[in-house]
Amino acid sequence: MEDLSIKNVNLEKSENLERHRTEDFSSSKALVVRRGAPFRISLQLEGRPFNPKTDSIRIKVMLGRLYVVMPVTFSRKLSSTHWKAFMDTESLDLMNPSIFISSPVCASVGCYRFQLCVFTADKQRKRVVSKFILLCNPWCREDIVYIPFEDQREEYILNDSGLLFMGTAMNLVSRPWSFDQFESGVLETCLNLLQISPQHQKNRRRDYLNRNNPVYISRVVSAMINCEDDRGVLKGKWAGDYKQGVNPSLWTGSGDILKQWAESGYSPVKYGQCWVFAAVMCTVMRVLGIPCRVVTNFNSAHDTNDNLVIEEFYSECGQKLNRSKDSIWNFHVWVECWMNRRDLGSEMDGWQVLDPTPQERSGGVFCCGPAPVKAIKDKRIDLVYDIPFVYAEVNADIHTIVLSGEKVLSVNKDTERVGSFICTKAVGFPRPQNITGDYKHVKSPTSTLTSRSSSNSDDSTLRRGSSEGMFVILTLDKAPVAGAPVCFTVRVINKQKVPKKVQVHFNAQAKQYNNSPSDTIWEAHGFINLAPMEAKVLQQQILPAQYEDVVGDDLINLAVVMEDMASQERVLASEEFNIASPQLNIQIAEQDSIVPHKKQTATVTFTNPYSHPVSGVLTVAGAGLIQGKIHFRLLPLRPGGGVEQSITFVPSMVGNKMLQASLSLANMNSTIRGFQMVTVNRA
Structure with a gap:
């Protein structure tokens, strides 16, 4: 009789993809499975049937040069900490046996090879089998990325499209984005991102071992999305022209960016800004099996000197001046990933901030996080990673200073505007979910879901200015839309029992979301008289022909300065807003x-x-x-x-x-x- 040998191995791809919730990766040539759960392979033997008494099978699983060898047993008892292989005894066909392979719940993410060895009484026959790709498993309770609700797993792992929120909190813009994690080639590119990281190139064995930990993976990915320290995906650019690449506003999905990066031999794709960096990182993390969502922080502070204070300067005529290294971005976009923090304790489990936009170095490289959202809310700046920086982004104070030359005319302190509204896409619905209360102790209850489209939303106390003699309130009459005048109202109150002659300066400047304003697009000046304790209402409008060049991604900084001609006392009120584009x-x-x-x-x-x-x-x-x-x-x-x-x-x-x-x-x-x-x- 001919001796036993393996004729063929069937990876049972369709069955395993369905079982592991990876069926949308069907375009991949490799089998894609999730850790902590078994997958089935079928053997086709030739020569003679398998004899359990005299024959045995061993499986060698390899990740790089790391490997583990395990015998195929008849015990179905799985281990959450060790690789295990067993033969299906319920439907045992000794010529075509099925074998289940189960990885530990803490196995490293990556592309594995495995080899089957058949031992008979006197011979060993090997057959090298093709590879399989192993991902994190948010469906497995023992996995540290486990997220307990199916609708959240659908949203934060399987959803291949979403909305990025931009503009301003009072006139929120929903930008559609295609995450493309199941598009052909994207899975392989995301795995290659880990392979060409500096951590892998420096010490491959240590990198493979550390890939069992989503905290480690997320820091590697955060650094690799930008190209400042490595062969990362995107080159950032926030000013000038984009002739050497693509204007960040023109990207509509992650697939084109990742495909271009791979096809160029991993040269940085030009260009990205915060929402592009964040959206591409969301794609990579969802591919790797780590629940991820894109988050927008409106009025986001960039505190360069760690004093939790942002200084803004205005001229006496209401023109905003570029005098500080600190800045307020109208919005800033990062991601949150869901994981347990065994390094910090269970009280820090849950959503973690990760920011791939290159702003400040962390551990010597441009990355940020994972910073537990709970630690940011509780100001646990003693914990890793980068909590002080993210805390400032949502909690810094603003000092607004009116200057005449170098002379300080007035100072206004605002403790509410930074981090005024923080949101992400709602689970299962194309609308924003308010998560501000997750990051900070809000003064009044806010609804979980809100569109923040009403001009009544009080996201900026800078709309109000006050001094000993006057009180000024600036409000937009309604959310500005393209093609209609921008109408706004200024209410000024004389707080004293003497009449006043007041000079009024209006100024509107175009600005990008992350920069100081540039050119004045509209201004007006005049005088008003205020009787003792009198309140007056001034109504103004900016016509479409005056603002049409800044419709879309640009914003407008609008300011009014009231000057008491007798005392030279000045009061400033300002508002930054976007003009909503028309929709298709x-x-x-x-x-x-x-x-x-x-x-x-x-x-x-x-x-x-x-x-x-x-x-x-x-x-x-x-x-x-x-x-x-x-x-x-x-x-x-x-x-x-x-x-x-x-x-x-x-x-x-x-x-x-x-x-x-x-x-x-x-x-x-x-x-x-x-x-x-x-x-x-x-x-």
Whole structure:
């Protein structure tokens, strides 16, 4: 009789992908599984059947030069701390046996090879089997990334699209983003990111061993998303032109960025800003199996001297001056990852801040976190990592100083504006979730879900200015939208029993979200008379023709300075706001009957709200819906004119998917966006 040998090994890919919640990685050539749970392989033997009394099988699992050898037993008892392999005895076919392989719950993330060795009475026959990829497992209770609710696992691991929140807290902008974690090649690129990190290049054995710990992985990824210290993914740029690359505002998803990085031989992709860094990091962490979400902090402080105070300077006419290294970003975007912190104690478990935008060094490199959100709220600045820096981002005080030359005319202190609103995408819904109370002790209860679209939201005490003689309040009448005047009201109160003649200075400057304002786009000056204890209301407006160049990602800093002509006393009130861009509207035909591999139709419509004709390029994309991108050229569209464009798409996978469209205008520095969620049902 011919001796026993292995003819073939079947990795049972479809069964294992479904069991491990990795079926959307089906485009990968390798089997993708999660740690702490068994996966099944089937052997096809030849020569003779397997004899349990005289034959045995051993499996050697290898990660780099690390390896473990385990015998295949008949005991189904699994271990959470050791590799284990056992033969399926319930349906034992001695010519085609099934073997289950289970990794420990603390196994390292990476691409493994494994080898089967068959031992007979006098011979050993080897067969090298292809590789498998092992990820963290948020479905496994013993894994330190375990998150207990299925809807959160769906959102923070499996959802391949989302919303990034920008603009200002009172006029919040929802930007659609495609995380693309299941697109072809993205999984392999994310694993290669770990391979080319300085930690791996310096000591491969230590890096492989440390990859069992999400704290370690998250610090490596945070540093590798930017390229300041390594061959990282993105090069940041916040000023000047973007001719050497792509304007950060034009990116719509992580897949294009990661693909370009890999195809260039891991040269940095140009260019990124905070929301791009954060969104790409979210993709990488979800791929690796670590729950992740993108977070926006409105009025985010960058405290360069660690004194928890940000100084802002204004001229006596209300023009903001660039006099301080400290800054307030209208918004800043980072990520949170969910994990237990066994290094800090269970009270620090849960969401951890990680920030891949290169701002300050941590441990000698540009990365930030993981900083427990609970530690930030409780000001536990004695703990690792980078808690003082993140604490300042959400809690620093602002000192606003009005100058005449070098002479200080007035100082206003604001303890409320920084970190005024912190949000992330709500689980299962395309809207923001208010998580401000997770980071700081808020003075009054806030609802869990809010759109913050009302101009009544009090996110800035700088709207108010006060002195011994006067009290000034600046308010926008409603959230500004493109094509309509920006209307605002100033209320000034004479607090004294003497009449006053007051000179009034209005000034509006264009600004980027992370910089001091630049050019004045509108100003007005005048005088008013105030009777003793009198209150007056002044109403002003900025016309569309005066602000249209800053619609979109740019913002406006609006200030009013009231000067008492008798005492030279000055009072400042200011507000920073964005002007909401118009939206593209997307309608889907037969919304309730969408299934994979069946052609569908969508219609994108746009109406020009501007005072001049516009033209540009319309781009439509959607992970799991469209292969690549579809482009259309939009001919000049007169003011008030509308356009309608039909597109067809064929879904490739089930689930909630995002169809997104963007219109890049040729004659304006602005991009119009829109999105529609699409539910693809099983056929």
